[in-house]
Amino acid sequence: MTSLRISLALVVAVTIARVAGGIVSGSLALLADAGYGLTLGVALAPALLAAGSDAPAGAVRRTFGYQRADIVASLANALVLWAVAAWILLEAWGRFGEVSDVDGGLLLGVAVIGLAVHFIIMLMLRQPAQKHGGAAHAREQTLPSVMGPAAAVLAGLTIQMFGWQAADLAGAALIAVLALVNTWRLLAHVVHVLRGGTPEHIDVDRLCRRIEDLPGVTLMHDVHVWTQTPGSDALAAHVLVDPERRAEMDSLLDRIRTIAREEFNIRHVTVQLETTAVNWKEDPRVAARLGRRR
Numbered sequence: 001m002t003s004l005r006i007s008l009a010l011v012v013a014v015t016i017a018r019v020a021g022g023i024v025s026g027s028l029a030l031l032a033d034a035g036y037g038l039t040l041g042v043a044l045a046p047a048l049l050a051a052g053s054d055a056p057a058g059a060v061r062r063t064f065g066y067q068r069a070d071i072v073a074s075l076a077n078a079l080v081l082w083a084v085a086a087w088i089l090l091e092a093w094g095r096f097g098e099v100s101d102v103d104g105g106l107l108l109g110v111a112v113i114g115l116a117v118h119f120i121i122m123l124m125l126r127q128p129a130q131k132h133g134g135a136a137h138a139r140e141q142t143l144p145s146v147m148g149p150a151a152a153v154l155a156g157l158t159i160q161m162f163g164w165q166a167a168d169l170a171g172a173a174l175i176a177v178l179a180l181v182n183t184w185r186l187l188a189h190v191v192h193v194l195r196g197g198t199p200e201h202i203d204v205d206r207l208c209r210r211i212e213d214l215p216g217v218t219l220m221h222d223v224h225v226w227t228q229t230p231g232s233d234a235l236a237a238h239v240l241v242d243p244e245r246r247a248e249m250d251s252l253l254d255r256i257r258t259i260a261r262e263e264f265n266i267r268h269v270t271v272q273l274e275t276t277a278v279n280w281k282e283d284p285r286v287a288a289r290l291g292r293r294r
């Protein structure tokens with residue numbers, strides 16, 4: 001929590017330093033670096049929000065609390081990165097071939113400070129005290145976030161050592177491309193989560209087979225597995241139980257919960273046990289299952 005706050009303050013401070021440094025030194029790489037680094041702040045802020053709002057989950061208006069603030073922020077993060085990358089590439093194209101006089105020393109100085117700050121944040125968020133899912137997610141953002149600042153440092157070094165001014169534009173373009181690559185992965189993941197896609201690490205078919213193999217279970221249908229927030233998955237399903245084993249339903253439910261939690265690390269389980277199923281014949285999973293059994 002505290003390290004999240006400090007990280008966010010550091011990101012804001014170093015972003016201001018980069019923008020100022022970029023304008024004064026005439027370096028596009030530093031401006032690109034500022035935009036690139038800012039997205040780390042966008043990743044950190046909601047983690048802070050989610051960590052700060054201690055579980056109003058269950059409240060009537062927001063039954064998920066702020067759990068999903070994370071994923072919405074990741075979407076914003078991706079969009080910001082895209083806008084920044086597009087602007088940088090256009091600007092680099094515009095400046096290409098122009099005579100430039102970038103202050104390599106200033107560029108290098110600010111870039112090195114920025115890189116150092118990103119390393120500090122990476123180390124701080126690595127501390128085991130940060131168990132919160134949001135922090136874990138923000139931490140995932142920090143490794144790629146070091147690559148941008150490193151490119152800026154490289155541009156500064158090249159200008160200082162060889163006087164090659166175009167290194168600034170090359171550095172800026174490299175940072176923009178890095179942003180695009182990172183964004184692509186991030187965006188694909190965010191869209192998958194927002195669509196309620198099955199978490200990549202969960203084999204739903206195996207989960208269903210494990211539960212259907214329990215004595216008394218006829219079949220499972222209306223199965224949904226999704227990610228609530230990175231690090232917290234949920235399962236909702238109907239489980240059809242042999243009417244003659246109605247008395248064992250409580251212990252059955254216990255076993256289903258245990259399988260979901262311990263074998264599949266699913267934290268939030270909602271299971272409807274039933275002895276008759278209405279309108280389930282259209283469920284493709286049920287059709288396949290019945291086909292397999294008969």
Ligand SMILES: [Zn+2]
Pocket residue numbers: 221222238239274277278280
């Ligand atoms: Zn049902």
